Each structure stands twice: as structure tokens, then as C-alpha cells.
Amino acid sequence: MNKLAEQVTSQERKQNKENYLYLLEKGKWLVNLFYASLRTAALYEPNNDAFQKQIAPLMQAVSEIISHEGDLSFSSKEGYLFLNQARLRLDFENYVANRFIQEFTQKLKIYKLTLESGISQPELQNLIYILAHADQNEEEPFEAIEKKIFEQNLGHIHLEKERENPASGAELISLDQRQTAKRTFFKAISVVREFSQRTQSGKGMNLVKVKRTVQSLVDQILQNEEIFLELSALKSYDEYTYLHSTNVCILSLLLGLRLGLSKRELCELGLASLFHDIGKVKLPLELLNKPSEFDESEWVKMRAHPVMGVKNLLASLKLDPFSIRAMLVSFEHHLNLDLSGYPRLKEKRELNLFSRIVSLVDSYDAMTSGRVYAKVPLPPDEALRKMFYVREKVYDPALLKLFINLLGVYPVGSLVLLNDGQIGIVIKNNPENPSFPKVKVIADQEGTRETPEILDLSQDLTFGSEPGAARSILRCLDPQKYNLDLSQFIL
Amino acid sequence: MFEETPDLISDVEELQDQSSELIKRVQEAVNFLVKAIKINCIYPPDNPIPREFRNNLFKKLTEFLEENEELKLGVDQSGLLFQDKLILKEEKKDEGVAFALYRDGIRELSFHKEIEQEELFSFLEAITSCLKSSLPEDDLVTLFWEKDLPHIKFSAVDEFLTEDINDLPLPAGSKDLKQLYYSEIDLKESRGIEMELPARIQVERFLRDLDLVPQQELNELKFLLEKDKSFEPLKELFLILKEVLSGDKEFSDFADTILLLEKLLDSLVSQQDFCLASEVLVLLKNLEETESEGGQTRRAERIREALNRAGDKERIKILTQILNQNPKLDLFSARKYLSLLSRNTIPHLVDMLGELENFAARSMVCTVLENWGEKSIELLSKGVYDRRWYVVRNIVGVLGRIGSPQAIPFLKKTIGHEDLRVRKQTLEALSRIKGEEVTSILLGILEDSEEKLRVRAARFLSERSSQGAFEFISNLVSRKDFRDKSQEEKKILLESLARIGKDKAVELLKKLILKRAWFKREKQKESSYLALKALASVNTSLSLEALKVLSSSRSRKIRQQANLLIGKSHTLQKTADSRPVETEKESEA
Numbered sequence A: 001m002n003k004l005a006e007q008v009t010s011q012e013r014k015q016n017k018e019n020y021l022y023l024l025e026k027g028k029w030l031v032n033l034f035y036a037s038l039r040t041a042a043l044y045e046p047n048n049d050a051f052q053k054q055i056a057p058l059m060q061a062v063s064e065i066i067s068h069e070g071d072l073s074f075s076s077k078e079g080y081l082f083l084n085q086a087r088l089r090l091d092f093e094n095y096v097a098n099r100f101i102q103e104f105t106q107k108l109k110i111y112k113l114t115l116e117s118g119i120s121q122p123e124l125q126n127l128i129y130i131l132a133h134a135d136q137n138e139e140e141p142f143e144a145i146e147k148k149i150f151e152q153n154l155g156h157i158h159l160e161k162e163r164e165n166p167a168s169g170a171e172l173i174s175l176d177q178r179q180t181a182k183r184t185f186f187k188a189i190s191v192v193r194e195f196s197q198r199t200q201s202g203k204g205m206n207l208v209k210v211k212r213t214v215q216s217l218v219d220q221i222l223q224n225e226e227i228f229l230e231l232s233a234l235k236s237y238d239e240y241t242y243l244h245s246t247n248v249c250i251l252s253l254l255l256g257l258r259l260g261l262s263k264r265e266l267c268e269l270g271l272a273s274l275f276h277d278i279g280k281v282k283l284p285l286e287l288l289n290k291p292s293e294f295d296e297s298e299w300v301k302m303r304a305h306p307v308m309g310v311k312n313l314l315a316s317l318k319l320d321p322f323s324i325r326a327m328l329v330s331f332e333h334h335l336n337l338d339l340s341g342y343p344r345l346k347e348k349r350e351l352n353l354f355s356r357i358v359s360l361v362d363s364y365d366a367m368t369s370g371r372v373y374a375k376v377p378l379p380p381d382e383a384l385r386k387m388f389y390v391r392e393k394v395y396d397p398a399l400l401k402l403f404i405n406l407l408g409v410y411p412v413g414s415l416v417l418l419n420d421g422q423i424g425i426v427i428k429n430n431p432e433n434p435s436f437p438k439v440k441v442i443a444d445q446e447g448t449r450e451t452p453e454i455l456d457l458s459q460d461l462t463f464g465s466e467p468g469a470a471r472s473i474l475r476c477l478d479p480q481k482y483n484l485d486l487s488q489f490i491l
Numbered sequence B: 001m002f003e004e005t006p007d008l009i010s011d012v013e014e015l016q017d018q019s020s021e022l023i024k025r026v027q028e029a030v031n032f033l034v035k036a037i038k039i040n041c042i043y044p045p046d047n048p049i050p051r052e053f054r055n056n057l058f059k060k061l062t063e064f065l066e067e068n069e070e071l072k073l074g075v076d077q078s079g080l081l082f083q084d085k086l087i088l089k090e091e092k093k094d095e096g097v098a099f100a101l102y103r104d105g106i107r108e109l110s111f112h113k114e115i116e117q118e119e120l121f122s123f124l125e126a127i128t129s130c131l132k133s134s135l136p137e138d139d140l141v142t143l144f145w146e147k148d149l150p151h152i153k154f155s156a157v158d159e160f161l162t163e164d165i166n167d168l169p170l171p172a173g174s175k176d177l178k179q180l181y182y183s184e185i186d187l188k189e190s191r192g193i194e195m196e197l198p199a200r201i202q203v204e205r206f207l208r209d210l211d212l213v214p215q216q217e218l219n220e221l222k223f224l225l226e227k228d229k230s231f232e233p234l235k236e237l238f239l240i241l242k243e244v245l246s247g248d249k250e251f252s253d254f255a256d257t258i259l260l261l262e263k264l265l266d267s268l269v270s271q272q273d274f275c276l277a278s279e280v281l282v283l284l285k286n287l288e289e290t291e292s293e294g295g296q297t298r299r300a301e302r303i304r305e306a307l308n309r310a311g312d313k314e315r316i317k318i319l320t321q322i323l324n325q326n327p328k329l330d331l332f333s334a335r336k337y338l339s340l341l342s343r344n345t346i347p348h349l350v351d352m353l354g355e356l357e358n359f360a361a362r363s364m365v366c367t368v369l370e371n372w373g374e375k376s377i378e379l380l381s382k383g384v385y386d387r388r389w390y391v392v393r394n395i396v397g398v399l400g401r402i403g404s405p406q407a408i409p410f411l412k413k414t415i416g417h418e419d420l421r422v423r424k425q426t427l428e429a430l431s432r433i434k435g436e437e438v439t440s441i442l443l444g445i446l447e448d449s450e451e452k453l454r455v456r457a458a459r460f461l462s463e464r465s466s467q468g469a470f471e472f473i474s475n476l477v478s479r480k481d482f483r484d485k486s487q488e489e490k491k492i493l494l495e496s497l498a499r500i501g502k503d504k505a506v507e508l509l510k511k512l513i514l515k516r517a518w519f520k521r522e523k524q525k526e527s528s529y530l531a532l533k534a535l536a537s538v539n540t541s542l543s544l545e546a547l548k549v550l551s552s553s554r555s556r557k558i559r560q561q562a563n564l565l566i567g568k569s570h571t572l573q574k575t576a577d578s579r580p581v582e583t584e585k586e587s588e589a
Helices: A003-043 A049-069 A095-107 A121-132 A140-153 A169-200 A207-223 A225-231 A240-260 A263-275 A298-305 A305-316 A322-332 A355-370 A380-388 A397-407 B002-044 B048-068 B097-103 B117-132 B140-147 B174-184 B197-210 B217-229 B231-247 B251-270 B274-293 B297-310 B313-325 B331-339 B342-355 B357-374 B373-386 B387-402 B405-414 B420-431 B436-445 B451-462 B469-477 B480-484 B489-502 B502-516 B521-538 B541-550 B556-575 B579-587
Strands: A071-077 A078-082 A110-116 A157-161 A417-418 A425-426 A438-444 A447-456 A471-479 B070-075 B077-080 B085-089 B106-112 B152-156
Touching: A003 A049, A003 A078, A003 A095, A003 A121, A049 A071, A049 A121, A095 A110, A110 A298, A110 B002, A110 B097, A121 B405, A140 B405, A169 A225, A169 A240, A169 A263, A169 A305, A207 A225, A207 A240, A207 A263, A207 A322, A207 B140, A225 A240, A225 A425, A240 A355, A240 A397, A240 B521, A263 A322, A263 A355, A263 B140, A298 A305, A305 A322, A305 B117, A305 B231, A322 A355, A322 B231, A355 A380, A355 A397, A355 B048, A380 A471, A380 B217, A397 B217, A417 A438, A425 A447, A425 B420, A447 B521, B002 B048, B002 B070, B002 B077, B002 B085, B002 B097, B002 B117, B002 B342, B002 B357, B048 B070, B048 B117, B048 B197, B070 B097, B077 B097, B077 B217, B085 B140, B085 B387, B097 B106, B097 B117, B117 B140, B117 B152, B140 B152, B217 B342, B217 B357, B217 B556, B231 B251, B231 B274, B251 B274, B251 B297, B251 B313, B251 B373, B274 B297, B274 B331, B313 B331, B331 B357, B331 B436, B342 B357, B357 B373, B357 B387, B373 B387, B373 B405, B387 B405, B387 B420, B405 B420, B405 B436, B420 B451, B436 B451, B436 B469, B451 B469, B451 B489, B469 B489, B469 B502, B480 B489, B480 B521, B502 B541, B521 B541, B521 B556
Parallel strands: none
Antiparallel strands: A071 A078, A071 A110, A110 A157, A417 A425, A417 A471, A425 A438, A438 A447, B070 B077, B070 B106, B077 B085, B106 B152
């Protein structure tokens, strides 16, 4: 290659990178505006001021990107949203919007939405209105939208339908995502068990196996986080410690994902959270499973586990950023934000991001499990509320809010009593309307249902079509009060 | 039938042609791929050669993918496959690309349409780093996974992930609980009841309080995320272990933590983080002091053990390898680290001098040894018996810089070393040590067979005001064979004589100036002029008087020279009153 050609290639590369960064930055902005416009359009008529106010900045963003790029297209692939060629990153500022658009387009079977140069504000406004009011339950929602676009002569807008026969391996896996997720979930438990047993007998362990498990968890969480939220609601298990560690890992990964952590960081977080309680392996089982409160000497032993965790990990693993992060998390996960808690520190320090994440997730899972620290489990909603009102001193307030946002007011797995007397398990959080999640009705007045009904409380019309007429949650129930094991409805 | 047969054959032929054409094109693309990887391994990434290979590969691959959507390759131990046919066979199996993929469990690799340049280059970077390093940071599956390459897919064999999960214990008694549910749940309790007030208030209040995350909290979170990008694992671990150590009450816990600190120290050294490694040593040293003062002898002993181990033979060997492999290493922090090791390390550092390939590193180790000072001479001087002349020379240099008379017995040995470079270094070392013993050794060297050594010894002697030296040199210059010495040696000997003897040397110098010879007259003349200059350098009234006498000598040349030197002596005295006379003379010389 001659020098000139080389220069051209290097310039092209630079240009490509700049372009990519431009799309990442603008994409975040656009996704949030697009989401807000869809939400507004669902509530107001096109000529309403609120809707107009929302469309104007969206139009500005669209025009800006089109003038830079020539045209603009959104597509959804393998759990990611693409703006033209750039895969948009998820972070805590656009997570909800990004996920919403992905799910929304998936339901309408839209693979790609292209806006061409020359698009006008009325065209964009009409498109948003059509999309916001599209019937997702229609047999062929894509064709219906396409028809409306054609009828309204929106010539600068093109839609591409989702491919019927996905070619990639990842999409094929999605056919059996639930099964795969369960399998990975149990693998994670078995990895924690194996690691704990090896540590107990003073043997070292190769991290590759653990990393693969965490990688697999991350990949599947990216594909479908709801399944894992459900699985993490599992509390009854013969080997509670291993289950707890796996739950903490999953919830930490979900929170990490919302923070926009990279895959490598997620892997580090997953590994650290999986082994946060490794310091307990040498504690007697009678102590760990003690049904009553601990006395002072037992507390002394319990409080030693963060330090024991560091020692165990340091003794069994080779030192690398992954293992050290795990040691750090083990050491800090019972330290509160104001550095109270344990172990007692000699020098002031700032808690690591991952420790803050694991600390609050660990508390939540422990509170709702009712095993080691609080012997009586709290319903998930109550646990969250309790955590929320002590947050200033104990938890990172912003992280806790994100965590609650992730779980919802009634977290997935909560056993709830509806105002029509039915009993259900929350299976999906509703970020737009947290009081009205999706519920799997497992029992009614007649007893346990043979085939559970899935009920979206935000869309329910049982008591009429007027706003507020939907069925709602009366309160959370304590599954242990009824000796009810939710796992049978989750697994 | 007859008409159809030729058509069928031509179809088959066409298909075969198409297939072989495709294989040819795949082979071409794979060759570009392998070449790009191999070139990447040889050259630094910003070099134009690998850049060109990478660009060519990208061009070739995108051309192929434009037409074929994907390029799916099988991975075997010995090569790469396309449609079950071996299209790349690697001769050196364990160095090849295919083997690297195979070793890490990858069995299939595919490139897809719309692949981006950055993505392909990231892939190359991962595979190159794995091939280049004998101890890669991670396996290829992890590296590819972390790089998150949407258009490059792979399938890997992970037996444990595909193990059967049926054997896993099921949740406790779920079937029984189902039965219990039927009988125990009291559904009537909830039927038709309005939401209880406390619960409603709690949820409403919670939702209100939850609201949005305030900007300040968001900023703090962003800051935290940003800060985490510069996470320093080993430093963090050190801080934790410090905390752990402070909480260890039992000796066994304490000993465990010290062991872990040792592990950390080893890691820090192997990762060349000598700054933090030094901090660990400082912590251990301070702790040892505190424990000793507090009467905790067992603990103090354990720390000393750790400190000794830090500088044991094996660890110094590792350090040597690191220094040899990384010539651009921060030697300042390495020096700090070595200086903190216990004195037991000295013999290993002496050995290290023999193994280090780089001058700067050797010099750094010498400085470390030198800083241990007088108390370590006994340990250090064992190095003078080393079979490697360069080690002996370095040790002699260190002994010299320490400048202690305790080193004299060892330097006496090395002054007779077979290698001239060692003898020279010994001379330098001796020159730094004060005392009559060294003067007599230096005088002995004036009789050495090596002229260079004699000259240097004479120069060093000139700096010592020793009566014995004056007498020795007087005898030497008076000898008949003195005139046969080189000009340089004669000059330095005569200058030394003048400098040590001052007025006492005047008479002898005068004698030497006026000495006549029947044979080797030129040599004698040379000696006379050099003696004349040495006389001028004495620069006292007596020497000036002698010069004046010589200015009326019968010899025209001596006359002229003496006059010239008298003139110079006056001029210099007038122009530089403040400067010492001796210095002027020296500069004139």
C-alpha cells in the first residue's frame, strides 16, 4: 500500500471512530427523547401542548443526526439497540428508555426503523402517535403500523420487519431461554459449592470455570433479565449459603448492567459477588443455620467472615484484578457507607463501587430470606422500604434508588394479595407504574390454580375501562407464613 | 434421458467449480488472517507493516462477507477447516493460530457481514496478545467475550457448563409445601377487603420519597464510576491487609496474614510495582520494630523471617530475570525496594551482579550495596573471590565507594587480580581510602608491570602528603632506568615528587634537570624538561630561585625554558591573586 493510501485509510479509521463516538453520545440523547415522546403520545392527543413540547426536541435531535449521518435508523439485535452502525451502550441514564424501546419494537415485530433526510416534524409526530397507539396484541402489528404509515403518506419513514427465521446462534438460544437460564443458575450454585468445598479443604481453584459461569450469566441476563429476577427470588434451598451467593451475584450483575459497566467489569463484579461470603466456609453449619438469635461469642465469629474471606481467597487464588476485587468486596461488604459495621477499620477509606453494590444486594437478599441475620424474613417490598429509610448512613443512596428502580416497589418474586382476593407472584416490574406490575396468579378463591394466569395490572380492565378501575395489589404476603415455597412457581 | 444427462453433468460440474472457487477464496481470506496475526506478533502495533496487513485483511474479509454473509471456520488442533475440509495446516502446531484457539476450547469461529474495522482489529489484538505471551492474562474465550465482538462469533467447549443439572438438589420439599398451601392459606381473609390503610400509606409515601435520583447523587455516582476506572488492585489489597493485620489478635492469624503479605509482595515484584512493594517492606519493618519493642518476640521473629525471605536467592533470581527482560524498568523504585531488604540479601545481590545484562541495572545494584555501608563489608567482600572478573570489579568499586579501611585486606587481593580491569578498579578503590597502609600499597603499584596502573598510582600518590611516598619516588626518579620510562609516567612521577616534597624536592629536581648522559641523550633531555616543569610547579621562593639559576644555564634550551617558566609564573601570580598558586600551575601543566 502506498503512503497516500495508508494516510487515507488511517484518516478513514479516525473518521469512523469519531463517527462511532458521535453516535454513542447522540444515541443516548435520542433514545431518551424517543422514549419520552412515546410515553407522552400514549397519554395525549397530537395537538396537545405536552405532546408538542416533547416532539420539538426529538425533531431537533433527529435533524441533527440526519444532517451528520445522511439518515437515521434504529435497530434491535441480540439485546442491544443500534443507532445506524453503532451499538448503543446501556447505562443508568438511559437504561429504562433503551430497554423499553427494545421491548416495544420487539412486540411490534419491528426490526429496523429508518428516518430519511427531509423528514418533517408533522411526519415524526404522526409516526410517534401511530407507534404509541399500536395494538401489541394484534395478530400482525407490524403490518398494521406499516399500513397506517402508508395511508398517512409518511414517505421519509421506513420500517423493516423482524426476521422470522433468525440465523444467529444467540437468537436460536432464545427459544429456550428459560431452560438455559435455569441451567446456568444452578451451575452458578454448583460453582459456589465447589469453590467453597475446595477452600474448606485448603485446595486452590482455577478461576476459568467461575469466569465462564459469570460470562454465561451476563450473556443471558442481557437477553432476558426478567427470568433472572424471578430466579433470584428463590429463597428456599437446602444449601442456603450457595443460593444466597448466586442470588447476590445475579442482582449485582443486574445493577451493574444498569450502571453501564463493561463486560469485563461485569465479570469482575459477578465473580466478587459470587464469593462475597466465602469467609463463612469454615464457620460451623450449626452456627450458620441457627434458628434463634446469635449470642455475643457467635457474633464475634460471624463478624470475622469478611476478613476470613480475604484470607481464603488470597490463599486459594492467584493474584489478579479479578481475585483482588473479590477480596475487596469480601472485606467491605458489611461496612456501611459511614464506615460503621464490620470489620472495624483503623484507617478511613472510601468503599469501592462493587462493595457498595454487593453490600446493598446482600442486605436485601438476607432480609428477604430470613436466615442468618434476621431470622424472620421480610416481604421484599418491606425490605426495600426498610433499606430506603436508612440509606444515608448505610447504603449508597443513588445505587439504592437504582436498585429499587430495578426491582420495583413490589419486586419480582413477591407474593401479593390482589384486591379481588386472588393471590399472585410478581413476575415483572413496571418502571412506568411501579404499583402495577405483571403478576402470575397462582391461587384464587377456589384454591391453587392448575394453570397460572399472567395478569398485567397496568392493562387490566376487570373492573371497567375507567382509569383506576384495574385490579391492584392490596398487600404483600409472607410465603413462609403459609409454608409456601415460591420455587415451585418459579422453576 | 439422453438429453438430460449432459445437463446434469454440467450442473454438477458447475457446482463443483463454484465450490472449489469458494474454497479458494476462503483459503485466501484465511491466509490473510493468519499472516496478519503473525505479523502483529512480530511488530509493535503502530508499525506501518502490521497496519498494512490488518487493512488488507479487513478489505479481503469484507469483500468475502459482502458476497457470502458469513465465513464459518472449524478449529482443529492442527489447522482451520471450512466445510469440514482442512484449509490451513499449521506445521508448528503449538505456535499456530489454530492451536491457540483449540487450546482455549474454541471449536468454531465465524465472521459475519457488517463486521467493523475496529472490531476485527480488537479480535486480532486479543489473539496476538495470547500468542505473544507465555503467560497470557486470560484465555481467548474470555478475551473475545470481554471485547464484545458482535460480528465475530465463536463456540467453545465448556464441559462443566453442559453437564447434566438433574443431579442438583431440588428446593426443599416443594411438593409438600404445595399440599400445605391448599389446606393452610385462608383466602376468605382477603376476599373483598379494601387495601389496608397502613399498607397504602406506606407504599404511597415510599413512591413519593423515591421520586427521581437528585442530580447531586447522580454526579456522585458518575464520579464513583469514573474513579473505578483507575482501580489499583494491588494497592487496595495492601490497604486491606494492613487493616487485617491490625485486627489479628491470635498469633496464628497474624502469621497467616504475614504469609499473605508475602504472597502480595511476590506479586508486586513480578508485576514490577516496586513502589508498592517498598511500602509493604516498610510496613513489615515498622511492624517488626513495634513488635520487638512491645516484647512480642514471636511476632517480630515471624516478620524478620518474611523480610529475609523477601530477599532470598530464589526471589532475587526472579528479580534478576525481570530486570533483564525489562531494560526500561523504573530503576529508581527498584533501588528503593532492594535497599529495604535485609542484609542477608547481600550475597544474592552479589550473584545478581553476575547475571544482570544491563549496565544501568548493575549500577543500580552497586548503589544499593554501597548504601549498606561499612557494616556489610564482610558479606560484600565475598564477591572478590567470584570467578567472574566483572563481578569482582563491581564489588571492588562498591568497596571503594564505601571507602572503609576494612576493605583493604580484600583490595590487597584484587590488586593482584589477573584482569587489568579489576586491578584498575582496585586502584581507584584504594585511592578513596585514607591511611598509610593504602599509600604503601600504591607505592608498590609504582613497580607494577603495567604502565597505566603505575601512572594512576603515581597520580593518586600525589594527592597524599606522605613522607614515605616522597622518599620512594625520589629513589625511583634517581634510578638510571627512570629516563627510559614513557613521557607520561615520568611527568606524573616528577609532578608527584614536586607536589609531595615541595622545597625538599627542589634540589633533586635541579639535579635531574642538569643531568647529562652519553647515551639516550634525547630521553635524558626529555626528563630534564619534565623536571624543569615540575620544579616550576613547586612555586615557592626556593623553586623560583632555582629557576633563576637555571635561566643562566649553559644549555640554551634549559635557559630559554627556565625564563619562560619564570615569566609565566609572574604573570599568573599578577592576574589571579585570589587563585591558589598550585591550581595555576596545574592548569598550566
